[in-house]
Amino acid sequence: xxxxxxxxxxxxxxxxxxxxxxxxxxxxxxxxxxxxxxxxxxxxxxxxxxxxxxxxxxxxxxxxxxxxxxxxxxxxxxxxxxxxxxxxxxxxxxxxxxxxxxxxxxxxxxxxxxxxxxxxxxxxxxxxxxxxxxxxxxxxxxxxxxxxxxxxxxxxxxxxxxxxxxxxxxxxxxxxxxxxxxxxxxxxxxxxxxxxxxxxxxxxxxxxxxxxxxxxxxxxxxxxxxxxxxxxxxxxxxxxxxxxxxxxxxxxxxxxxxxxxxxxxxxxxxxxxxxxxxxxxxxxxxxxxxxxxxxxxxxxxxxxxxxxxxxxxxxxxxxxxxxxxxxxxxxxxxxxxxxxxxxxxxxxxxxxxxxxxxxxxxxxxxxxxxxxxxxxxxxxxxxxxxxxxxxxxxxxxxxxxxxxxxxxxxxxxxxxxxxxxxxxxxxxxxxxxxxxxxxxxxxxxxxxxxxxxxxxxxxxxxxxxxxxxxxxxxxxxxxxxxxxxxxxxxxxxxxxxxxxxxxxxxxxxxxxxxxxxxxxxxxxxxxxxxxxxxxxxxxxxxxxxxxxxxxxxxxxxxxxxxxxxxxxxxxxxxxxxxxxxxxxxxxxxxxxxxxxxxxxxxxxxxxxxxxxxxxxxxxxxxxxxxxxxxxxxxxxxxxxxxxxxxxxxxxxxxxxxxxxxxxxxxxxxxxxxxxxxxxxxxxxxxxxxxxxxxxxxxxxxxxxxxxxxxxxxxxxxxxxxxxxxxxxxxxxxxxxxxxxxxxxxxxxxxxxxxxxxxx
Ligand code: MIC
Ligand code: SF4
Numbered sequence: 001x002x003x004x005x006x007x008x009x010x011x012x013x014x015x016x017x018x019x020x021x022x023x024x025x026x027x028x029x030x031x032x033x034x035x036x037x038x039x040x041x042x043x044x045x046x047x048x049x050x051x052x053x054x055x056x057x058x059x060x061x062x063x064x065x066x067x068x069x070x071x072x073x074x075x076x077x078x079x080x081x082x083x084x085x086x087x088x089x090x091x092x093x094x095x096x097x098x099x100x101x102x103x104x105x106x107x108x109x110x111x112x113x114x115x116x117x118x119x120x121x122x123x124x125x126x127x128x129x130x131x132x133x134x135x136x137x138x139x140x141x142x143x144x145x146x147x148x149x150x151x152x153x154x155x156x157x158x159x160x161x162x163x164x165x166x167x168x169x170x171x172x173x174x175x176x177x178x179x180x181x182x183x184x185x186x187x188x189x190x191x192x193x194x195x196x197x198x199x200x201x202x203x204x205x206x207x208x209x210x211x212x213x214x215x216x217x218x219x220x221x222x223x224x225x226x227x228x229x230x231x232x233x234x235x236x237x238x239x240x241x242x243x244x245x246x247x248x249x250x251x252x253x254x255x256x257x258x259x260x261x262x263x264x265x266x267x268x269x270x271x272x273x274x275x276x277x278x279x280x281x282x283x284x285x286x287x288x289x290x291x292x293x294x295x296x297x298x299x300x301x302x303x304x305x306x307x308x309x310x311x312x313x314x315x316x317x318x319x320x321x322x323x324x325x326x327x328x329x330x331x332x333x334x335x336x337x338x339x340x341x342x343x344x345x346x347x348x349x350x351x352x353x354x355x356x357x358x359x360x361x362x363x364x365x366x367x368x369x370x371x372x373x374x375x376x377x378x379x380x381x382x383x384x385x386x387x388x389x390x391x392x393x394x395x396x397x398x399x400x401x402x403x404x405x406x407x408x409x410x411x412x413x414x415x416x417x418x419x420x421x422x423x424x425x426x427x428x429x430x431x432x433x434x435x436x437x438x439x440x441x442x443x444x445x446x447x448x449x450x451x452x453x454x455x456x457x458x459x460x461x462x463x464x465x466x467x468x469x470x471x472x473x474x475x476x477x478x479x480x481x482x483x484x485x486x487x488x489x490x491x492x493x494x495x496x497x498x499x500x501x502x503x504x505x506x507x508x509x510x511x512x513x514x515x516x517x518x519x520x521x522x523x524x525x526x527x528x529x530x531x532x533x534x535x536x537x538x539x540x541x542x543x544x545x546x547x548x549x550x551x552x553x554x555x556x557x558x559x560x561x562x563x564x565x566x567x568x569x570x571x572x573x574x575x576x577x578x579x580x581x582x583x584x585x586x587x588x589x590x591x592x593x594x595x596x597x598x599x600x601x602x603x604x605x606x607x608x609x610x611x612x613x614x615x616x617x618x619x620x621x622x623x624x625x626x627x628x629x630x631x632x633x634x635x636x637x638x639x640x641x642x643x644x645x646x647x648x649x650x651x652x653x654x655x656x657x658x659x660x661x662x663x664x665x666x667x668x669x670x671x672x673x674x675x676x677x678x679x680x681x682x683x684x685x686x687x688x689x690x691x692x693x694x695x696x697x698x699x700x701x702x703x704x705x706x707x708x709x710x711x712x713x714x715x716x717x718x719x720x721x722x723x724x725x726x727x728x729x730x731x732x733x734x735x736x737x738x739x740x741x742x743x744x745x746x747x748x749x750x751x752x753x754x755x756x757x758x759x
Pocket of ligand 1: 073074100163164165166179430452578646647648649
């Protein structure tokens with residue numbers, strides 16, 4: 001296996017996938033009695049057993065993905081779990097990418113040096129564990145996982161999983177790329193199938209073409225407005241139509257990337273000339289040639305295009321000619337505004353119009369094309385006597401992109417209007433941002449080209465109002481210094497006091513001089529791996545070896561106290577915050593110190609604190625959880641809609657499990673979080689009647705009955721016990737498949753792998 005671990009996808013792997021594609025597609029058409037969408041073709045081609053029963057939104061199916069990618073903040077827990085399985089090497093090509101742990105403060109060079117210093121123990125662990133188990137290792141400074149994957153590994157018609165919710169970025173190259181928790185990655189790396197429910201299909205028909213100030217980001221901001229943060233749950237979003245083919249590969253990746261924000265399983269575009277051009281420009285001519293030979297099978301069938309509604313569960317029409325620039329926020333990525341209207345909305349809502357910081361980058365928008373467009377605005381702005389009126393920061397997506405935009409003078413253009421270039425990493429997108437000059441007691445507005453804008457996400461400050469938009473709009477707003485500016489209609493006053501207007505951005509899809517290689521940041525696993533030692537210091541406060549969780553004891557859950565009833569949004573950022581807590585991502589006990597710190601207590605409206613059922617005192621949630629754990633007392637957490645929205649981080653499931661949670665009851669769950677809970681042996685349930693949520697009081701207890709009979713498609717019965725002895729019975733739903741019921745009984749999926757490996 002480790003021979004296949006290189007800095008690119010070997011052509012043999014691609015050829016293998018394409019070799020079985022035509023036949024799987026043909027038999028799929030026969031089986032369904034109709035034409036196939038692209039997503040269906042790729043899924044059918046990656047079924048472990050081609051004959052498996054398949055039904056949308058119903059069957060759980062076993063897939064064999066072509067690769068696994070992990071970023072440093074999630075890889076630690078994934079690989080700590082992998083280590084306990086006792087295998088000599090990973091069963092599928094896998095890579096680790098160091099991108100999340102770099103704090104943005106002074107600029108690229110100093111920040112990277114600081115990160116290497118402060119995270120040396122974790123990097124060393126990841127480097128050696130990768131070397132030991134045959135995993136490719138991308139060092140700090142190599143760039144954001146999804147950009148590195150797009151530039152090196154993604155290929156049309158492939159299937160991959162990644163321990164990060166924005167893994168669907170690779171859909172820009174026509175890949176089914178799914179974000180998962182670490183335990184799912186462990187399945188695949190240990191040779192087990194990837195098990196996921198066969199998705200529904202949402203088709204997005206794109207007509208017309210983008211122009212002027214509109215860019216691919218506006219497509220997904222529009223889709224987020226239409227579908228909302230939960231509208232894509234359990235679905236693959238497939239783009240098609242002439243508008244789809246008019247977008248560059250990196251533009252398509254932007255759209256697919258942010259599909260994570262609508263909860264979609266993944267998003268993808270059909271193979272086209274833009275993808276071929278991108279593959280060729282990134283040194284993958286052989287893959288482009290191979291893709292050409294199965295071109296028809298890398299696009300939806302004509303029958304689908306002729307009658308989309310007969311093939312998709314839902315069809316959305318977007319005319320790109322009519323699509324204007326958009327900006328979404330604050331606090332939720334689906335809170336959409338037309339750029340022209342956001343100033344009025346801000347005045348109405350009391351959001352500061354003044355912008356405190358403008359940021360370009362993240363895995364969503366940091367491609368060569370993105371930077372050329374932004375730089376084109378910067379160049380003309382400088383020529384017209386303008387400068388950024390707010391802090392402006394740029395994070396290149398990868399070392400290759402950074403080296404190329406530096407060579408082509410684009411970084412200089414951005415610096416020319418006052419921009420600062422940060423390290424090739426996630427940085428402020430994940431709270432790795434030190435803002436010493438900010439007064440945290442005052443509201444402040446930031447604009448960025450990122451994807452998520454939940455409270456506290458970027459700088460840990462709940463008073464920061466974050467708006468997501470395209471890099472073009474970020475630059476325009478940075479030059480204006482205010483939200484209330486539309487470059488299509490408004491003018492700016494330059495240094496000489498003249499009114500000037502910005503021309504629309506112009507971009508280049510691919511560098512004319514080819515990509516510059518930049519620094520070599522890849523480490524292949526050594527041929528002889530026997531001598532590699534993986535060290536985890538028992539005294540470490542950043543890494544901790546994992547102990548298997550206890551199996552279920554066969555007893556029903558009786559009168560469990562409630563640790564938390566969350567009100568409104570309870571995303572993974574609310575459950576297990578990132579930013580300063582990222583340093584504990586390899587230490588389950590320490591990171592459990594952040595459990596539910598961002599959650600809003602439905603009984604009090606307070607954030608992060610609740611009533612301790614043991615003594616009635618008010619304490620931070622993680623402290624109560626620790627006390628319950630130490631007292632051997634199981635507990636329940638209650639969530640509202642779309643519980644666990646956002647990240648793939650399985651810490652949001654492992655922490656409650658570690659602290660002795662038994663049941664997580666919610667109105668609804670985000671897909672990855674729900675799976676993560678099941679994987680760790682927890683019981684995620686949804687209220688059959690959403691109003692049951694309202695019935696639950698602070699001092700109530702919850703019972704769940706007949707767990708021995710837990711079975712697919714059968715509701716679970718529960719009881720709410722009131723302090724005065726009254727009881728309210730309720731019904732709850734779940735999505736356990738027969739196999740997943742076994743995870744529950746074993747105390748987590750990993751225990752099953754361990755047993756199989758041992759036995
Ligand atoms: C994010 O964007 O929230 C993250 C940080 O990339 C996460 C992964 C993590 O929490 O480590 C994600 O999107 O899955
Ligand atoms: Fe990194 Fe932000 Fe992308 Fe997550 S969304 S991978 S934190 S850049």
